[in-house]
Every structure is written in C-alpha cells, then in structure tokens.
Amino acid sequence: MNGSRRGRGRRIVLWRHGQTAWNLENRFQGSTDIELTSEGVAQAHRAARLLASLKPDAIIASDLRRAAATAAELSAVTGLDITYDAGLRETYAGVWQGLTNDEIIARYGEEYAAWKRGEPIRRGGGELETEVADRAAPVVIEHAEKLPDDGTLVVVSHGGAIRTTIGRMLGLESHHWEGLGGLSNCCWSVLGEGARGWRLLEHNAGTLPEPVLGDDD
Template identity: 30%
Template sequence: MTTEFILLRHGETEWNALGRLQGHLNSTLSREGLRQAEALAARLAPLPFQALYSSDLDRAVQTASRIAARTGHGLQRDARLRERGLGVLEGLTRAEAGQRHPEVFSAYTEGHADYVVPEGESASQRLRLALHCLEELGARHPEARVVVVTHGGVLSALLRHCLGIPAHAPRSFSVLNAGWNQFDLHQGALRMVTWGDVSHLRALSLDDT
C-alpha cells in the first residue's frame, strides 16, 4: 500500500524576504509569495488528488487556501506539520540572533538534532511529529495522492531522514519557497522521489520579462 505525498513549501513571506527566523510566529505571504501560491494552485488544478492538508500556521494556510480555491478540495489543518519552534530566536534576523543570543544561536546553527532552543523545540521533536502525521495520513489515504503544505525546516528534516544525512551535516541542498517535493510512503517507510521542483514558477519569471 503506497501513499503519494506531494509536499509543498509555502510561498515566500515578508520575513523570508527580510531573512527573519519565523518558527511558530506568523508572517504573511509577500506579493511574490502570493504569486507563487497561485502558480502551485494552477499546477495542481488538473492533477487528481484525494485530500489537501496544511500546517496550521498562517503562511502555510494562505498558500493552501489558494490551492483549495482552485481545486475545490476542503483544507484540513494539522499542527504537526508546523515549522520547528525556534523560541527566543523567532522574529530575529540571523545577525540579530547572533548578537542577542550568541550561545543559543551557535548551538542552533551547529544543527544537533536533539538541541532544544529555549522556549522552542529540537529538530528531532519536530521530525517525529511530522513523521507521525504522514504515517497517520498514509493509513487514512492508502493508494492515494495527498497534497501537504508545510515548511522548509520540516522538508529539510524529512529529506535528511530519507537519505540518511545527519542533522548536524552542513546543508548542501536548497529548500525553495513553493517548491514541489514528492515522497512516497510504502509499508511504513518514507522515500524521496522528487525534490525542489519549481518548474511551475517559470511562468512567473516569463511574466516579468
């Protein structure tokens, strides 16, 4: 029994553009992010899929709502699909985080899976929640295609999990806003099939020329 997951990162937010750490705090989609969300919706419109899920954070819901409006699917929110909680670092640029919380920011950037950011959580805690969510959705939608809107940190953790890349290893891959990533869940094991597809955004670039 295989469930095909189309895992999407939300569109660009105002804080993405400013380089601010978001975590559980919300920042609205930028103008570019709204255009990216519409491009995702247009790509999904002709593609049959059974269900649409999203993180309950506004930036993901905004993106998923554009998809729901285009495809007619009901949108189901799940807090387990949230970005990692970054506690005291949330809302800060990386430079500000390094200045105000140097020890915390250093430990965070070192990438150890079990490091809990003060007032936040660890990467391993967030990964477990996301995996449990996908396993539950796989049982709920066997032999189906499911679309999920989530966050860059979650997607990064899932890719590392599937490919056996340690959490502390430097990231040598991109996690693009509005990126299209396919993961298949087969007999309880998650497998990465497609990563970082942004072909649907090419039309946006052409529109700007």
C-alpha cells in the first residue's frame, strides 16, 4: 500500500458519466439508456487519467451505457474490474423521460414547480428522490465497507442518483439535498471517512467550471 495514503481513512469518489446527446438537447434522461457522445468518451478518457492517480481499489457503476462506458475508461487505465449494479441507475421519471425542460414545464408545470420547491414529487409518475437514495446509497456503503482502511472506491453513476446518495450518506434531510449543486459531465464529488461518519471533501471537482447539463441542473 502506498505509504502516502496510510491513515487517511476510506474515500468514495462519486463520478458522473460523460456527455450525451440528450444532455446537449436539455432532454430529461432519467433511466433511459442513452450512449455517450464522442465528446463524452473524450471527457471520460481525460478524467480517468486524473482519477487513476488516486490509486482506486475498486470501481462500481450503473449498468446504463453512459455510466458503463465512462467506467470502462478508468478500468482501462487501472486494470480494475467493474462491478455493475442497477441500484446505481438514474431516477426513473416516467413520462418526463425524453422531454425537454421546456416541454416538461409546458405540460407538467405545477408538478415541476413543486419539485423545485423541494416537495416529495414522483416526477412523471416515477421514483421519489428518497427512493433513489434507498436503492443507491446501500450499494455504495456495501462496497465502501469492503475497502482497506485507507482505500478508495470509485462510483460511476448519474447526477441525480449521486446527489441523493451524498445527501443520504451525509445524514441530511431530503429537503436539503437540493442544496448540493448538480455535477457537470464527468466531474466528481469525494466523500471522506471522518470521526462522525462520512463528510463531503470535494464537490463537482475535475474541471474548470462547466454548465450542468442534465436532469439535475
């Protein structure tokens, strides 16, 4: 084990997938299985070289193609296998999926406004944010518990799923989760193990400021 890492405590890097065509079109993806653009692949390729310098011990990923392809870039650099888990998928948002932001506001304006106010809303008849945390956070915790004392886990997932997972792991009430800003494509947040549980060490790291394109903007 690298001596510089000793005594640091475990770390979790939550890495959002690269760019997709629907991100560029401001189209709500949810759990729709959309591929990366060529720029998204390039983003993942660049970011993987930075994340490899953290010497991760394990990689887990959503099984949706945009996350799996992003994770594959880090696997290629580190030689680590990827464990895929459907629990890390993005929020299912029913009839909102495939619509642009403007179309959602036009058709479901009251529901959209309630969501933005922080009310527990099943967007498009889909999942509550707390239900996403209920399925995603335990997956992350399970794999984090397998790490060595100063190990690093990389979780490749989606903006909304990552935000709810961070909120749950920090012990925040769900109406405060909106206070965690969205992640730009291929950026990440880092949780570190502290004396009183997990704490947020970095958020939306990995690049100069970029607009947040996606469901969680």
